[in-house]
Amino acid sequence: MRAGALPKLLLSPSVLLVLVCVYGYIMFTIYLSFTSSTLMPSYEWAGTASYQRLFAQENWRIALSNLWVFASLYIGVAVALGLGFAILIDQHIRAEGAFRSIFLYPMALSFIVTGTAWKWLLDPGVGLEHTMHNIGWESFAFGWIKDSDMAIYCVVIAAVWQTTGFVMALFLAGLRGVDAEQISAARVDGARTWQIYLHVIIPQLGPVFVSAFVILAHMAIKSYDLVIALTNGGPGRSTWLPSVFMYQYSFTRNEMSVGAASAVMMLAAIGLVVLPYLFSEMRKVENG
Amino acid sequence: MADRRSTGRGADRVILYAVLLCLALLFLLPVYVMVCNSVKPLDEIRGGNLMALPIAWTIEPWLTAWSTAQIGVQPTGLKPYFLNSFLLVVPAVAISTLIGALNGYILTQFRFRGANLLFAAMLFSVFIPFQIVLIPMAKTLGILGLAGTVKGLVFVNVVYGIGFTTLFFRNYYAAFPHELIRSARMDGADFFGVLVRILLPSSGPIIVVTVIWQFTNIWNEFLFGASFSDYSSFPITVALNNLVNSSTGVKEYNVHFAGAFIAAIPTLVVYLVSGKYFVRGLMAGSVKG
Numbered sequence: 351m352r353a354g355a356l357p358k359l360l361l362s363p364s365v366l367l368v369l370v371c372v373y374g375y376i377m378f379t380i381y382l383s384f385t386s387s388t389l390m391p392s393y394e395w396a397g398t399a400s401y402q403r404l405f406a407q408e409n410w411r412i413a414l415s416n417l418w419v420f421a422s423l424y425i426g427v428a429v430a431l432g433l434g435f436a437i438l439i440d441q442h443i444r445a446e447g448a449f450r451s452i453f454l455y456p457m458a459l460s461f462i463v464t465g466t467a468w469k470w471l472l473d474p475g476v477g478l479e480h481t482m483h484n485i486g487w488e489s490f491a492f493g494w495i496k497d498s499d500m501a502i503y504c505v506v507i508a509a510v511w512q513t514t515g516f517v518m519a520l521f522l523a524g525l526r527g528v529d530a531e532q533i534s535a536a537r538v539d540g541a542r543t544w545q546i547y548l549h550v551i552i553p554q555l556g557p558v559f560v561s562a563f564v565i566l567a568h569m570a571i572k573s574y575d576l577v578i579a580l581t582n583g584g585p586g587r588s589t590w591l592p593s594v595f596m597y598q599y600s601f602t603r604n605e606m607s608v609g610a611a612s613a614v615m616m617l618a619a620i621g622l623v624v625l626p627y628l629f630s631e632m633r634k635v636e637n638g
Numbered sequence: 639m640a641d642r643r644s645t646g647r648g649a650d651r652v653i654l655y656a657v658l659l660c661l662a663l664l665f666l667l668p669v670y671v672m673v674c675n676s677v678k679p680l681d682e683i684r685g686g687n688l689m690a691l692p693i694a695w696t697i698e699p700w701l702t703a704w705s706t707a708q709i710g711v712q713p714t715g716l717k718p719y720f721l722n723s724f725l726l727v728v729p730a731v732a733i734s735t736l737i738g739a740l741n742g743y744i745l746t747q748f749r750f751r752g753a754n755l756l757f758a759a760m761l762f763s764v765f766i767p768f769q770i771v772l773i774p775m776a777k778t779l780g781i782l783g784l785a786g787t788v789k790g791l792v793f794v795n796v797v798y799g800i801g802f803t804t805l806f807f808r809n810y811y812a813a814f815p816h817e818l819i820r821s822a823r824m825d826g827a828d829f830f831g832v833l834v835r836i837l838l839p840s841s842g843p844i845i846v847v848t849v850i851w852q853f854t855n856i857w858n859e860f861l862f863g864a865s866f867s868d869y870s871s872f873p874i875t876v877a878l879n880n881l882v883n884s885s886t887g888v889k890e891y892n893v894h895f896a897g898a899f900i901a902a903i904p905t906l907v908v909y910l911v912s913g914k915y916f917v918r919g920l921m922a923g924s925v926k927g
Contacts, residue, residue, distance in 0.1 A: 356829050357744045364741050364800050365756060371778075371797045372763040375771040382773060391777065438658055451913055452662045455669075458909035458916060459902050460858035462875040466882050466898040467668040470675075470891055471688065481687035511668065519917055572767045575860040575875070582883055596769040601865070606773060613769040624765045632758060 376617065379610045387606035400607035410612065412587055413595040416502050420591065421570035423506045429562050431510065432517025437547060439518065440525050454515035461512065465579025468508040469495070498588035501581050505589055508580055509573065517562050524558035525551065564627045571619050592616050676700060676896035683891050699892035703900060707893055709877050710869035716897055719877035723857055725788050726873055730795040731852040737796070738803020738848055739841065743833050745804070746811040747819060757808065764801040772865050779866055786868035794866060795856045803848050806922055810844040811837060850912055851919035854905050874901045
């Protein structure tokens with residue numbers, strides 16, 4: 351049915367909000383990144399000065415290399431574990447629902463809660479190391495969270511714990527859609543279960559790998575809460591991510607234009623990951 | 639998709655269950671540690687180990703975390719912030735779900751120019767890093783007089799929740815049998831008649847999915863809370879982070895664990911009661927388009 355005045359009228363507040371508060375604000379932030387804003391927004395054009403300043407910052411270099419380490423490990427490990435869990439769950443096990451619930455419940459928690467729990471669990475003074483010493487393993491050492499070279503891996507551990515169940519759920523949905531006839535055929539040919547997974551089932555899960563990659567990559571780029579709760583960016587600046595950089599420069603260091611520039615870079619990174627995916631998904635829908 | 643014949647072998651099954659059980663324990667460990675140490679006196683944590691059950695049980699850490707821990711200027715505990723989160727979540731979830739239902743209905747049952755483009759624009763808004771809107775939104779809330787208020791947070795969470803709620807309802811209504819709607823129109827149902835009498839009565843599942851999704855997301859939200867609220871309007875996540883990260887002097891691990899668990903209770907309860915719908919939301923939110 352062609353839309354009359356009423357549907358258009360009722361849709362317009364949402365349209366307005368999305369246009370202004372999403373796309374308008376994006377434009378505004380992009381504009382700010384080309385100004386000389388410091389404590390407050392200023393509208394004086396300054397060309398690419400803040401981008402030059404951004405790329406010259408040691409802090410930004412640290413944040414980017416941390417993001418690279420964090421994102422690649424987080425995505426790699428979560429996908430590998432998620433697939434592994436899904437395959438284990440897919441073996442017609444008893445209490446399947448209970449296992450799924452246990453692997454997935456961390457997704458219901460706030461990253462601040464996750465961060466708090468893991469912060470003390472990984473803390474050598476009170477957590478795992480302390481516990482091992484207490485039960486008699488004196489030489490046990492696990493102080494990554496206090497070590498500026500290793501702390502980023504603690505962020506990976508907590509993030510993987512939180513999201514593996516979600517990736518598992520994605521793969522489980524994918525596994526249930528695999529062509530059963532091909533599996534029977536392979537079995538008739540005498541293939542073992544692991545061979546069937548490797549050669550028949552996993553190759554059919556391509557779209558799930560793509561979805562998982564896109565979702566995890568965009569979560570990695572946006573990651574903020576977990577780092578704040580777990581390490582607060584430290585020790586020193588060793589677990590800064592671009593999100594931490596953006597917040598620091600925009601709101602506490604009075605370098606708003608540099609903060610805006612860093613936000614633009616984050617948006618660009620997400621656009622690179624997400625837009626091709628969205629376009630292909632929408633085309634798929636249009637083509638039935 | 640494993641075949642039953644091949645999975646009947648005994649030893650393989652034992653190993654399979656052993657692996658699954660170990661993984662399950664590993665996944666439960668952080669929450670076990672959180673709960674178990676929240677009922678321990680502090681010296682038992684410092685002198686003992688995190689995995690051991692308490693020797694002297696105490697609910698003191700819970701009471702401290704809830705009502706006397708220093709978070710803001712006053713030693714109020716998490717209580718007022720827990721309340722803030724409810725004052726934030728209830729209206730934000732209700733409004734964004736209503737808007738989503740309305741948008742889903744309009745986008746699927748009426749044709750107009752630019753509908754696809756509009757939907758794509760809403761969809762992308764789900765993915766944007768919110769850092770890109772923080773500065774102008776802070777300015778806007780200031781102008782509207784909503785800076786540092788729970789109302790301001792309601793507004794922000796509604797705005798950035800519309801993309802998700804619209805997506806959920808649009809996909810659900812797109813699969814709705816058109817004949818039912820056409821025959822209702824023949825019988826003289828108007829715009830709201832179709833929505834109220836035909837669509838909403840069979841929207842139960844998607845309403846539950848959307849409400850759970852929005853509830854979980856907004857309850858757990860941190861960045862907007864940290865950016866746009868002050869001591870009077872912190873949501874629970876910000877208050878918890880303050881409790882854990884800005885405490886000086888003696889670190890009261892047991893209070894921190896109790897606080898973390900208090901903050902986790904509402905979403906955990908929702909998950910335990912309606913995990914099925916939570917998973918459906920996750921899947922709907924991840925398989926776009």
